[in-house]
Amino acid sequence: MSNEKEYWLFFDTNVLFQLYDKKADFNSFSFNSTFENVCDMLSQLDIYERVSVGIPKVVWNEMTQQIIEAHATRVLEFGSYIKKWKFPEYRVTTCDIEDYPNYIKSVVERYKEELEKGLIKITELSLPSASRFQSVMERAFSKLPPFGGKEKNSDKGFKDVLIWESILEFTAQHENANIIFYTKDKGYKDVLVDEFEKLYPNASIAILSAENEIKTVLEEWAKSIDEYSYQPIGEENDVDPFAEWVESPNFVVQLIDHDYGLIPQSALVAETIFKLVDYEMPTLLDSKDQNIKYSMPATLDITYILKDCTTIQKVALVNIIVCKTSEDEYAIESIQVKNPPDVEATA
Numbered sequence: 001m002s003n004e005k006e007y008w009l010f011f012d013t014n015v016l017f018q019l020y021d022k023k024a025d026f027n028s029f030s031f032n033s034t035f036e037n038v039c040d041m042l043s044q045l046d047i048y049e050r051v052s053v054g055i056p057k058v059v060w061n062e063m064t065q066q067i068i069e070a071h072a073t074r075v076l077e078f079g080s081y082i083k084k085w086k087f088p089e090y091r092v093t094t095c096d097i098e099d100y101p102n103y104i105k106s107v108v109e110r111y112k113e114e115l116e117k118g119l120i121k122i123t124e125l126s127l128p129s130a131s132r133f134q135s136v137m138e139r140a141f142s143k144l145p146p147f148g149g150k151e152k153n154s155d156k157g158f159k160d161v162l163i164w165e166s167i168l169e170f171t172a173q174h175e176n177a178n179i180i181f182y183t184k185d186k187g188y189k190d191v192l193v194d195e196f197e198k199l200y201p202n203a204s205i206a207i208l209s210a211e212n213e214i215k216t217v218l219e220e221w222a223k224s225i226d227e228y229s230y231q232p233i234g235e236e237n238d239v240d241p242f243a244e245w246v247e248s249p250n251f252v253v254q255l256i257d258h259d260y261g262l263i264p265q266s267a268l269v270a271e272t273i274f275k276l277v278d279y280e281m282p283t284l285l286d287s288k289d290q291n292i293k294y295s296m297p298a299t300l301d302i303t304y305i306l307k308d309c310t311t312i313q314k315v316a317l318v319n320i321i322v323c324k325t326s327e328d329e330y331a332i333e334s335i336q337v338k339n340p341p342d343v344e345a346t347a
Contacts, residue, residue, distance in 0.1 A: 006174050007051040007221055009214075010125060010167060011035070012183035013062045013159070014281045016055075019242070020070035021284055021292050021324065026100075029067060029107045034240050038182070038214055039120050044233050045222040048120045054170070056125040056163045064108050068101050070284065075100075128165035135168075136161055145188035160185060164192065171200050179205040180217055184243065185278040210247065241328035246279060246296075251332075255300075260335035262316060268306050275301040277315070282322065292324040293333065316340075 016031040018024070042048040082092050097103050115122045128136065139147045139161055146160035171177055189207045196205045206217050215233055223230045245251060255262065255274045263272045282294035297319050304312040319336040 004176065005224075006177040007047070007225075008054055008170075008174070008177050009038070009051060009180045009182065010054045010056065010163075011059060012056075012163060012181070012185065013059045014184040014279075015182050016059065017063060017066060017281045019282070019284065019294075020067065020074065021294075024070065024074065026067065026071045026074065026104070027107070029064075029104060029111050031063075032240060034211065034243075037211060039118075041215055041218050041233055042120055045218055045231070046229065047218070047222045047225055050225050051218070051221065052121040052123060054123055054125040056166050057127050058159050058162045058166070060108065060112075060124065062159060064105060066281075067104055071100055071104070073284070125163075125166050125170060128162060128169050132165045132169055136165055145191045146185070167205075168196070168199065171196070171203050171205075175200055175202050177203045178221065179203065180214065181205060181207045182209070182214060183207060184209050186276075210243075242282070242330060245330045246276065251276070254332045255335075258332070260318075260332075261337045261340055262300070262302060262318075262335070264304070269304050270307045271305040273303040273305070275303075277301050279320075285321070294322045294324070296320045296322055 011031075016035055018030075018032050020026075039048075039053070042051055042053075112124070138144065140158075146157045146164055167179065167181060171179065186209050193205060193207060196203070206213075208214055208217065219230075219232055252274050256272070262274070263269075277299040279296055279298035282296040285293040285295050297317075300316045300318055302314045302316055304314070306312065317338040319338070321333045321335070323331050323333045325331050
């Protein structure tokens with residue numbers, strides 16, 4: 001096993017997903033602009049020969065299923081729409097491709113091949129082998145991260161577990177690896193990093209959730225790889241508008257400004273503070289008449305500051321309905337609270 005330092009960057013699905021909302025090309029497949037932005041960083045820092053990019057097989061499978069489901073929804077909407085309008089200038093014909101899932105899977109394979117031909121080394125991170133089965137089961141039964149909610153009352157997170165176990169198994173064969181895991185899930189970062197460091201003291205991992213964080217670590221890597229030729233990235237890359245909004249102060253302001261059942265009408269509470277712990281990939285709900293809506297499961301940390309200056313912390317599992325108000329602007333329409341916090345009972 002080589003003692004040379006390795007540098008790896010792994011992506012989660014919630015970083016690369018496409019929304020397929022206002023427009024979409026179902027003839028093709030690609031990751032979103034975030035992927036291109038990160039690859040551009042590697043090129044600008046001139047470290048693309050030393051840093052490898054890994055896309056977990058779970059991510060490929062999940063994103064393939066995502067476009068298949070979006071296509072099924074959109075093609076029905078489109079068929080219904082074109083029946084309402086007839087023009088002498090246009091003739092709409094249908095093409096019988098027989099099986100769209102198989103069609104798009106071949107497109108995905110070609111996209112993989114194109115990525116592999118590029119300057120940046122991009123490989124597929126395999127599913128965890130059978131030897132990891134016991135670890136997966138222990139996480140499931142004990143609700144260990146990334147399984148389960150913060151209050152350990154949820155079975156969600158199976159795909160997250162597969163990705164994490166894949167990373168652990170990979171590191172067993174690359175014990176000198178420096179790893180970035182780019183994910184929008186923030187809830188278990190400290191726990192997972194602690195687990196990783198105990199298992200692999202010679203390796204390192206940074207679990208990051210924003211492009212500016214990726215930029216900072218990549219610049220540190222570039223300086224470590226070649227301090228003399230290192231040049232920092234000059235210009236900021238474009239940020240995904242949806243992710244930028246979710247992580248902005250405006251998102252929290254919208255939580256506070258409306259009564260979604262999260263702010264108790266109690267004389268005991270002086271102030272309520274919200275913190276978004278993690279959120280899942282949004283799902284398209286409706287796109288009729290330019291009214292585009294998404295459903296986004298999320299976990300909120302809520303701190304209630306009482307009038308006697310004591311604090312109560314609660315975790316709320318919510319489903320946030322988001323409305324797209326313009327090209328790059330979003331607003332919370334409503335929130336479905338799965339476990340409404342009972343502050344007075346706690347107090």
